[in-house]
Amino acid sequence: MADLFDTAPPADRPGRAAPRPLADRIRPARMSDVIGQEKLLGADGPLGAMLAAGSLSSLILWGPPGVGKTTIARLLAQESDRAFVQISAIFSGVAELRKVFEAAKIRHQQGQSTLLFVDEIHRFNKAQQDSFLPYMEDGTIILVGATTENPSFELNAALLSRAQVVILERLSLADLERLAQRAEMETGRALPLTGEARDRLLEMADGDGRAALNLIEQVLSWKVTDKLDPEQLSKRLMRRAAKYDKSGDEHYNLISALHKSVRGSDPDAALYWFARMLEGGEDPRYLARRLVRMAVEDIGLADPQAQTHALHAWETYERIGSPEGELALAQTVIYLALAPKSNAGYVAYKAARDLARRSGSQMPPAHILNAPTDLMKDQGFGAGYAYDHDAEDAFSGQNYFPDGMKRPVLYAPVERGFERELKKRVDWFAGLRQKRRGSERI
Structure with a gap:
């Protein structure tokens, strides 16, 4: 499991050795012992296939903490008969990298390949990442980088082009149960917990082995005679905070989940992701702003009140603060999820921007230009303009696009919510426009 067991074996020291942590004692000795990454390590998985073929390439292991990145890197080196060197991008600089590369070159000259494992590789800057490239290309090192952040955003394109990105999954409750059983076998003790409390303990780990x-x-160290129930366990252990980085992948993953749940008209899922973000410490003002965006982009004129509802909830939060103000935002989440959806206004706006870019600087037709001077009147500005309030149905049907431009259709309202009424108006005006044009030709 990645990062599950990323402490090196204790160095030899005189006297009695310090007790080894449980995680170190049950560190997998073979790739088949790794729990939770069967899709990668099986015979048909990318890493399993590499090892079977005896052809290991540079890798980027992307996944949350505690899922096996370090252990897998160590076992890849062991099972491919390569020297294993581990560094952390947090503590290593140019001088340390230079020493690592020089040692790897000597090994290479002596016929031994080096697997260089770089933890938190996304912490290296562009120049530091580029420094790996020549040594990867000439075979001096096989680079295995570990990151919890999206490599697409954090790593150089040149580095990514020379390495395969492998995604590791968070451990399931079943995986964690297997880990607990392995720990019990190692220690010769059963966890002093009821079945429900045992499940609660594993849930507290939040997928982190x-x-x-x-x-x-911790639990195995307690001296208790009876099995503890969930309430007793909760008194002794604090629940681990859910993984959430307000500037990292989790932030973007969860706001995407919230936005798409609202767009998908699922109020329960939307509330869940909204609550997950709040529990992770997200600023409610950020959520309020995003709710307004959802109202504008995904609901639009299908429910003109949605934008007002979102803005009022934001204002309510600003006036009364947390935690009561968060209820106003939660109610907006429900309202937006259940509102009729339309992105017709959004699509029309983008199409109009695109048309404006392509059409250059064409002038409006002369008849809708104001003519405050005699010179402008002589140029025909304003000539023939039909005042719509004086026309039948208050609609002249004149052309308002540049002369010579084929009339586009930008706004196509949908048959949902209030836009159903707007579609009737659009179709009515289109019919009147065609009727007026027909009468002009006669």
Whole structure:
């Protein structure tokens, strides 16, 4: 499991050795011992296939903490008979990298390949990332980088082009249960928990194997005679905070989930993701702003009140603050999820911007230009303009696009919500326009 077991074996030291952490004691010795990444490590998985073929390429292991990145890197080196060197981008600079590369060159000259494992590789800047390239290309090193951030955003294109990105998954409750059983076998003790409390303990780990082992080690150290129930467990252990980085992948993943749940008209899912973001410490003002955006982009004129509702909720939050103001935002989440949806206005706006870019600087037709001077009147500005209020149905049907431009259709309202009424108006005006044009030709 990645990062599950990323402490090196204790160095030899005189006297009695310090007790080894449980995570270190049950570190997988073979790739088949790794829990939770069967899709990658199976015979048909990318890493399993590489090892079977005896052809290992540079890799970027992308996944959350505690899912096996470090352990997998160590075992890849072991099973491909390569020297394993581990550094962290947090603590390493140019001088350290230079030493690593020089040592790898010496090994290479002696016929041994080096697997260089770089933890938190996204922390390196562009120049530092570029420094790996020549050594990857000439075979001095096989680079295995580990990151919790999206490599597409955090790593150089040149580096990504020379490495395969492999995605590791967070551990399921079933995976964590297997880990707990392995810990019990190693220690010779059963967790002093009821079945429900055992499930609660594993839920507290939130898919992080290292966190699960740390919690299990704590529980196994307790001197209790009876099994603890969930309430007793909660008194002794604090629930681990959900993983959430307000500037990282989790932020963008969760706001995407919230936005798409609203767009998909699922109020329960939308409320869940909204709550997840709040529990993670997200600024409610950011959520308020995004709710207004959802109202504008995904509901639009299908429910003209949606934008007003979102703005009022934002104002309510600003006036009364947390936690009561968050209820106003939650109610807006429900309202927007259940509102009729239309992006016709959004599509029309983008089409208009595109048409404006392509049409250059064509002038409006002369008849709709004002003529405040005699010279402008002599040029025909304003000549023939039909005042719509004086026309039948208050609609002249004149052309308002540049002369010579084929009339486009930008706004196409849908048959949902209030836009159903707007569509009737659009169709009515189109019919009148055609009727007026026909009478002009006669």
